[in-house]
Amino acid sequence: MAPSRPDLDDTGLDDPDPVPDRFATPTTLSRRSPATGEIVGEYPIAGETEVGAAVERARTAATWWAALPADRRRTHLLAWKRGLARGADDLAALIRAETGKPLTDAGLEVMLAVEHLDWAARNAHRVLRPRTVRSGVLAANQRGVLGYRPLGVVGVIGPWNYPVYTPLGSVSYALAAGNAVVFKPSEYTPGVAQWLAERFVAAVGEPVLQVVTGDGGTGAALCRAGVDKIAFTGSTATAKTVMAACAETLTPLVVEAGGKDAMIVAADADVDAAAAAAVFGGMGNAGQTCAGVERVYVERPVYSAFVDAVRARAEALRPGAGDEADYGPLTMPRQADVIAGHVADALARGGRPVVGGADAVRPPYVDPVVLTDVPEDSSAVTEETFGPVLVINPVDDLDDAVRRANASTLGLAGSVFTKDTRRGAAIAARLRTGAASVNSVLGFAAIPALPFGGVGDSGFGRIHGADGLREFSRAGALTVQRFPAPLDLMRFDRSPRAVAMAWRVFRLRHAR
Numbered sequence: 001m002a003p004s005r006p007d008l009d010d011t012g013l014d015d016p017d018p019v020p021d022r023f024a025t026p027t028t029l030s031r032r033s034p035a036t037g038e039i040v041g042e043y044p045i046a047g048e049t050e051v052g053a054a055v056e057r058a059r060t061a062a063t064w065w066a067a068l069p070a071d072r073r074r075t076h077l078l079a080w081k082r083g084l085a086r087g088a089d090d091l092a093a094l095i096r097a098e099t100g101k102p103l104t105d106a107g108l109e110v111m112l113a114v115e116h117l118d119w120a121a122r123n124a125h126r127v128l129r130p131r132t133v134r135s136g137v138l139a140a141n142q143r144g145v146l147g148y149r150p151l152g153v154v155g156v157i158g159p160w161n162y163p164v165y166t167p168l169g170s171v172s173y174a175l176a177a178g179n180a181v182v183f184k185p186s187e188y189t190p191g192v193a194q195w196l197a198e199r200f201v202a203a204v205g206e207p208v209l210q211v212v213t214g215d216g217g218t219g220a221a222l223c224r225a226g227v228d229k230i231a232f233t234g235s236t237a238t239a240k241t242v243m244a245a246c247a248e249t250l251t252p253l254v255v256e257a258g259g260k261d262a263m264i265v266a267a268d269a270d271v272d273a274a275a276a277a278a279v280f281g282g283m284g285n286a287g288q289t290c291a292g293v294e295r296v297y298v299e300r301p302v303y304s305a306f307v308d309a310v311r312a313r314a315e316a317l318r319p320g321a322g323d324e325a326d327y328g329p330l331t332m333p334r335q336a337d338v339i340a341g342h343v344a345d346a347l348a349r350g351g352r353p354v355v356g357g358a359d360a361v362r363p364p365y366v367d368p369v370v371l372t373d374v375p376e377d378s379s380a381v382t383e384e385t386f387g388p389v390l391v392i393n394p395v396d397d398l399d400d401a402v403r404r405a406n407a408s409t410l411g412l413a414g415s416v417f418t419k420d421t422r423r424g425a426a427i428a429a430r431l432r433t434g435a436a437s438v439n440s441v442l443g444f445a446a447i448p449a450l451p452f453g454g455v456g457d458s459g460f461g462r463i464h465g466a467d468g469l470r471e472f473s474r475a476g477a478l479t480v481q482r483f484p485a486p487l488d489l490m491r492f493d494r495s496p497r498a499v500a501m502a503w504r505v506f507r508l509r510h511a512r
Helices: 048-067 070-086 088-099 103-128 165-176 190-204 216-223 236-247 271-287 300-315 335-348 398-406 421-430 465-471 496-510
Strands: 028-032 039-044 131-133 142-150 153-157 180-184 209-211 229-233 253-256 262-265 295-299 352-355 369-372 389-395 413-417 435-438 473-481
Touching: 028 190, 039 088, 039 190, 048 142, 048 153, 048 180, 048 209, 048 216, 070 088, 070 103, 070 165, 070 190, 088 103, 088 190, 103 142, 103 165, 103 465, 153 165, 153 216, 165 180, 165 190, 165 229, 165 465, 180 190, 180 216, 190 209, 216 236, 229 236, 236 253, 262 271, 262 398, 271 300, 271 389, 271 413, 295 300, 295 398, 300 352, 300 369, 300 389, 335 369, 335 389, 389 398, 398 421, 413 421, 421 435, 465 473
Parallel strands: 153 180, 153 229, 180 209, 229 253, 262 295, 262 413, 295 389, 369 389, 413 435
Antiparallel strands: 028 039, 131 142, 142 473, 352 369
8 A cells, every 4th residue: 555665776774883894795684763763673684595595485385385275275364364463462563663653553554454364365266266258159169267376476575664554465465366475575674574474484384475684685686586476565766676677587567656646625525524534644654655645636615624624633743752643753764855855845936834844854753744835846746755744735626636636647546525425436537546535545445355556657556356366366268168169160171161151150240
């Protein structure tokens, strides 16, 4: 659901050594709490040799896993699910330590991830089992069968902003489809990934899921290690680097990249409900949610009332490290510069600060920022900010709102608020996005049967739902001849009578 910045050429970590050896090759990651700066874990940096060995182990494990009856895989995955649920408190605490997000938000992420794992485990056989398809007139003597088979080994390069929910959207569905997985987590959240893998081994006992920790070089090695598919979550720029690495071996790829998601508020909307959703979608998780809300387009009759409602809610929010905080620090320190730059550009070009402003960025925290009347070509409108910043602009009508919402190269998600839900659904269908919600934000995230993914610079391919299971499978076509063909044209000695009859049938069916 959410993007990250696991850049292939930059770990993004501060060097813990005050007098570092700039010529030494680091062998471990020191993960620091973004809130306190304290080291919360040390993890090895896997190189090409270690990544290659993990993929080879996965190749052997994949053969065993794929050969299991579907109900046995389901049993193993549900046992893993129970292990995650029973250890949810520990997992949420680890998420909080590595990302800085409040414990309640970490717990919500775990709950959503477990729901998706449960759905994938319970529905994989139904979705992927062989099924008969119509044969048609020319092949009436054939029985057509469509089935889905595992790819083999899937490499998953995961994010830091939702280090359980987002990567498990690929990991769970790839495993349920019968694949082994090698998971390279973000260098910001390696401990969370190791915890997940340890619980999997405890439930299954085979290395069907492995974790390789490290920096960008580790991710690059995974792309080149001969896996059968890569699932990547991260920025559009890094996705292009990943694609280039995968192209060397024609390794297929599913990408979930960034978003600049828009909310549309109609004149008949419940203004308070829309404002509450906009503030949560834009500032929850410190704004580090790719499918949240960054832009809001409001019809003029309710524009002032909506801005006032958002102001009241945003001014009440407090970032911090304590349990009382509404959201935590920025997980990735260098994102502060991006946020500050977008706010500065908006203000310099005539944008009006309603809440916060240039002084809101005080690393590692960013106070809520609400801007209005921002030019549509400002970086605050055109580029992903990935911080607690909302841009609210008035529109003349809903057509204008749709046009502005779609005037972006990014297309991940969107939302529409209106009392007329039928009209809302029609407006949502016009948005150039992979997902949309009417009268909620992120509504699709909690429905495992719905696929998720973007268009344009937001990526391609789908995770979650039946489409997510098929994303990690290969379609297999099979025909079985039931009886000799009445008009057998698939031979060199076909009779002129059979050809003439086939032409006659063809014209009767298609030329009239």
